[in-house]
Every structure is written in structure tokens, then in C-alpha cells.
Amino acid sequence: MRQFTAIVNPTAGGSAGVAVLLRVARLLREAGAGLETEYSRSLAHARDLARQAGERDRIVVAVGGDGITGSIGGALSGTGTSFGLIPAGRGNDFARALGLPTEPEALARVLLHSGPRAVDTIEVESPHGRSVVLGSVYAGVDALANRHANRSTLLKGAASYYAGGLRAVATWRPAAYRVTVDGENLAHRGYTVVAANSAYYGSGRIIAPGARVDDGLLEVVMIREAPRRLFFTLMNELRSGDHVQRPEVRVLSGREVRIEADREVPCGADGEVDTALPVTARVLPGSLAVLC
Known part of the structure; x- marks a missing residue:
């Protein structure tokens, strides 16, 4: 037994x-x-x-x-x-x-x-050192929203993430990112860059509908600069994953993602880890045996 x-x-x-x-x-x-x-x-x-x-x-x-x-x-x-x-x-x-x-x-x-199912994990390298996480690494307004949610004492669950998101968007200035996906350099100016092993983050928000925990790939979601009113619409569309259909959202996939920015940008992983850019996220295929 x-x-x-x-x-x-x-x-x-x-x-x-x-x-x-x-x-x-x-x-x-x-x-x-x-x-x-x-x-x-x-x-x-x-x-x-x-x-x-x-x-x-x-x-x-x-x-x-x-x-x-x-x-x-x-x-x-x-x-x-x-x-x-x-x-x-x-x-x-x-x-x-x-x-x-x-x-x-x-x-x-x-x-x-x-029985155990082999799923992928993410190796993360940053100025704070090396760690391994499961769900996603994100740099931008969502990391700031998560920080607000974690500090909330009045709201719980999805409500704390939604309130944190509203607060973060209200004060966010778009950042100029440099994103490297499997060696390809991409310029991006906007709200966030997410390297996702899991489709979900932020208490059920579907940030990366195409992400799978066992495909050996990370789904890279980049949301570019847009009017705030449109970004609030995008926040609501995260409930269904429909945001990826908008021209302001670019989705790629790869095994290794490096994220840099022109200023200090909050960065997190799995709802908890505060780190700093530049950060490199690298998939570790089938490295964890999960009962599911």
C-alpha cells in the first residue's frame, strides 16, 4: 500500500x-x-x-x-x-x-x-539564482497584479486577483521588452510576456489556451501596448482564452525563453516567486511524476 x-x-x-x-x-x-x-x-x-x-x-x-x-x-x-x-x-x-x-x-x-504521469517543469535562471517551477513565468503587469493579490487581506481567491489586476493596470507604463525564443530575438512593447507550461494562471484565467503540461514546449504569450480600456476587455477575455484572437496578442512556442526589459519590471512564477529580469525559462520535459 x-x-x-x-x-x-x-x-x-x-x-x-x-x-x-x-x-x-x-x-x-x-x-x-x-x-x-x-x-x-x-x-x-x-x-x-x-x-x-x-x-x-x-x-x-x-x-x-x-x-x-x-x-x-x-x-x-x-x-x-x-x-x-x-x-x-x-x-x-x-x-x-x-x-x-x-x-x-x-x-x-x-x-x-x-499511476504517475510524466509532466514538464520549468527551469528558471535569474539574478536571484536558479529554481524550478511548474506553471508559468511572467514579467509585467500580471506580476504586479499578483503582488497586489498576495498582499490583499480583504479579498480572497479570484476576487483578489481581479482587484489586483485593476489596480496594476491603472498605474502600468508599457515596457520595452527584448524576448528571445529558441535563439530568435523579438522586440516587444507592452504589458507582459508569459512563458507558460500550464494554460492557467491568476486563479483560473486562461492565459495560454494552447499550453500543455506534457508537450515539451512553453507557450509564449505577449500582450502589446494598447489603450487601457481595451486591456480591461482583454482581462475579461482571459476567462475564456479568447484574448489570443486579438491582434494585440502574439503567441509563440519554444523550449527556451529569455525575457529582458528596458526598465525594472516585476517578474514572478507560480503565483508566489518574486524575481527580477533578465530571466531565462527553459522547459524540462517529463521531469516530474504526478498522480493525476
Whole structure:
């Protein structure tokens, strides 16, 4: 029977996240599985706990949102350790890309019976060093919006991302980017550049409809300078992915993407990581084994 180590972000999802974990834990133990629970003090601590559990041949389960999911998944990338998710955060975008259920009973069945699926991860190099993330790397107004959302104390979930987006767009000045995709240099002036492994970011927004987590490619989405009123329309179209049909949006794909800008531009990954440009995102094909 499978042996699990659940690593919990105590702040993600609040009491609702703890409740989901308790229900899943009961179902796993009733089925005869072994389960131990660790509470992380930080994302770095969560990565250490994940590596230690993997070295003991345990299945590592991230409990929380995209921040802890990305951190633990990145730590396990390339190790062969099986990785499970209990989505209990604000965004849960990588779990959404995998098609994971949200009901405790269905999650328990996935953890108990599903085989591992090989999915891609993203190696990120920046002035802050090297890291590995799962969903996307983005530089521009969306990173600023995410920063506002993470600092919000009144709004939760999608509402915090939408409010953060409105605040970010209201003050954004278009940046001049230099984007290099598999060696091809591209000039871009606008709102953002996204290198996406997953279709989703920002709590269910479909930034890259063509992105797949197991195709060995990153979808590169660039939104160029446009009137603010049009950008607000684009924000609404992220719910369906229809924004990619507009002439202001350019979509490419590649295995390696470098993003530079003419000024300081906020940059993030997987809803949590604040980094700085220039940044290089490189796909690591099939490097993570996920139960889904």
C-alpha cells in the first residue's frame, strides 16, 4: 500500500484547506495507506521536507495553493519521486491544468489508485539564482497584479486577483521588452510576456489556451501596448482564452525563453516567486511524476 507524506502550507485556504486534508487523510488511512503530515514554516522548508520524504521512497503530497505546489514540485523535478496534490489555496491553477478533482473522496481515489504521469517543469535562471517551477513565468503587469493579490487581506481567491489586476493596470507604463525564443530575438512593447507550461494562471484565467503540461514546449504569450480600456476587455477575455484572437496578442512556442526589459519590471512564477529580469525559462520535459 502507498506511503504518503503530506506537506501543508498552514496559511493556504485557511480552515477550509485543513478540513479538506483531514477528510482525505481519513479516507487514505481507511484504505490502509500510510500517511504522515508535515507543516512547513516557509517554501524553502517545504522543499527540504519534500526532498527528505522522497529519499525515503514516500509519495509527497502538497497541500495548499500554487506557491507550495510549485515549490515542492520544483524540488522533486528530476528525482523520480511521485508527487500528489491536494489543492487548498487561492489559485490552484496547476491542479486545474491537470484536471484534478476538488472533492475529498475523488482526490483520495486519485492518490490511492492513479499511476504517475510524466509532466514538464520549468527551469528558471535569474539574478536571484536558479529554481524550478511548474506553471508559468511572467514579467509585467500580471506580476504586479499578483503582488497586489498576495498582499490583499480583504479579498480572497479570484476576487483578489481581479482587484489586483485593476489596480496594476491603472498605474502600468508599457515596457520595452527584448524576448528571445529558441535563439530568435523579438522586440516587444507592452504589458507582459508569459512563458507558460500550464494554460492557467491568476486563479483560473486562461492565459495560454494552447499550453500543455506534457508537450515539451512553453507557450509564449505577449500582450502589446494598447489603450487601457481595451486591456480591461482583454482581462475579461482571459476567462475564456479568447484574448489570443486579438491582434494585440502574439503567441509563440519554444523550449527556451529569455525575457529582458528596458526598465525594472516585476517578474514572478507560480503565483508566489518574486524575481527580477533578465530571466531565462527553459522547459524540462517529463521531469516530474504526478498522480493525476
